[in-house]
Amino acid sequence: MDSNYIKKLAYSFGADVCGIGSIDRFKDAPKGFHPLDIYPEAKSVISIGKHFPASLFAANTKAPYTLVKNKSVQLLDDIAIKLTFHIEDQGYKAIPIPSDEPYEYWDSENKHGRGILSLKHAAQACGVGCIGKNTLLVNEKYGNRLYLGAVITNIELASDALSRNLCIESCNLCLKSCPQSALDGTTIIQKKCRQSCISSTPGGGFIYSCYTCREVCPFSKISSDS
Template sequence: MKEAIKKKVLDLGADVCGFAGIERFIEAPAGFHPYDLYRDCQVVVVMGFALPKGLYEVKPDLLYGYFNNLTIPKIDQILMMAARIIEDTYNATAVPVPCDWPYDYWNSEEMEGRGLISMKHAAVNAGLGTMGKNTMLLNEAFGNRLTVGAILSDLKITSDSYAEPLCLEGCTRCLTSCPAQALNEGTVTQKLCRRNTYGTNAKGFETVLCNTCRSVCPVRFGKTTVIG
C-alpha cells in the first residue's frame, strides 16, 4: 500500500513522498498536532515539490517570489487529488492540509504566523529531510528547494526511516549572511525576516526582496551538489 500511494503521489507531479506514523508527532505543541485537525489520524503522508535551481541564480524580487508562490497552489492541488485517490482506493479517510495558508495563528505584534501543522517537522518525521540551521528543510536530492504539504489519514502505514543530517559541520553561512539578523541557530524571528523580505514594486506587484538564507546554503541543491 505504501509504495502504491507513493507512486500515485509522484505520478501526480510531486518530487518526494514520505510517511510518518502519528507516534512521531509526540513533541508537536498543543493546537498544532495532527490530532487537533483529525482525531482518527494514524499516518501523515508528506509530499513536496521543488523549485528550479535557476531561481537561485537571479535577483529574487519578481522571478523567485512569483514562482515560489506558485508552488503553494501546485502542491495543494496534488494534495487534494492524492486524498481522493487514497479514499477511493482504500476506503479510507484522507484530510489534505494546506501547505501554507490559510491558518489561524497570528501574533500581530511579533508578526508571527504558524501553519495548521508544521510542514517542515512533518517532512522530517516522514524521512524527507532534516532541519537546517536556518529552519528550512534540507532534502538529500533537492536541498532546500521543496514546498511541502501533508495528508492526514486513518490508514495504518509504517513510518519511513529518518534522514541523515545535511547541514555541513561548522557551517554558519545562513546565520551570518542574514541581512536582518533574524536567524538564531534553529529559530527565526519572523518580524525581522518579514520586514526585510516582503514588499511591492511601483506597479503594486508583490515582491520577495531576500532569499539569502536559501541561496547561500552550500547544500541548497542537495547532497550531491555541495557548492563552496
C-alpha cells in the same frame, strides 16, 4: 493501500519527494498543532514536496522566484487534494494541509504566524529531510530548494526511515548572511524576517524579496550541481 502505493500516486500527481510518518512520530508537536488536533482519527502523515530550479538564484530579479513559489504552492495543494480524493475513493479519510497560509494562529505583537501543521516538522518526521540551522528543511537531493505540502490520513502506513542530519556542523553561512539577523541556529524571529522577505511592488503586487538563507546554503549548491 500501502506506503509504496501512496508514494507512487503522489509521484504520478507531480510530487518530487514523498515520505510517510506514523502518528507516533509527532509526539513533540506543540499543543494545538498536532495532526490529531486537526483530525482525531489520524494514523499517518504523508509529506510531499516540489523542488525549484537552482537557476532562479542566478537571476538579477526576484520575480522568477516569486512566480515559481506561487505556482509550487498551487501545485502542492492540487497534489494534496488529488491524494485526498483518491484515498476517499478507497474508503478511507484524508485531510489535505494547505501548503502556505492562511494562518489560523497569528500573534500580532510578534508578527508570528503558524499553519495548522508545521510542514517542515512533518517532512522531518516523514524522513524527507532534516531541519537546518536556517529552520528550512534540508533534503538529500534538493538541499533547501523544496516547498512542502502534506495530507493526514486514517490509513495505517509504514513510516520511512528518518533522515540523517544533513546541516553542516561547522557552517553558519545562513546565520551570517541574514540581513535581519533573524536566525539563531534553532529558530527564526518571524517579525524580523518579515521586514525583508516580502515586499510590495509599485504596481500593487508583492514579491518574495529575500531568500538569502536558502540561496547561500552550500548543501543546496552541491545538490544543484549534481
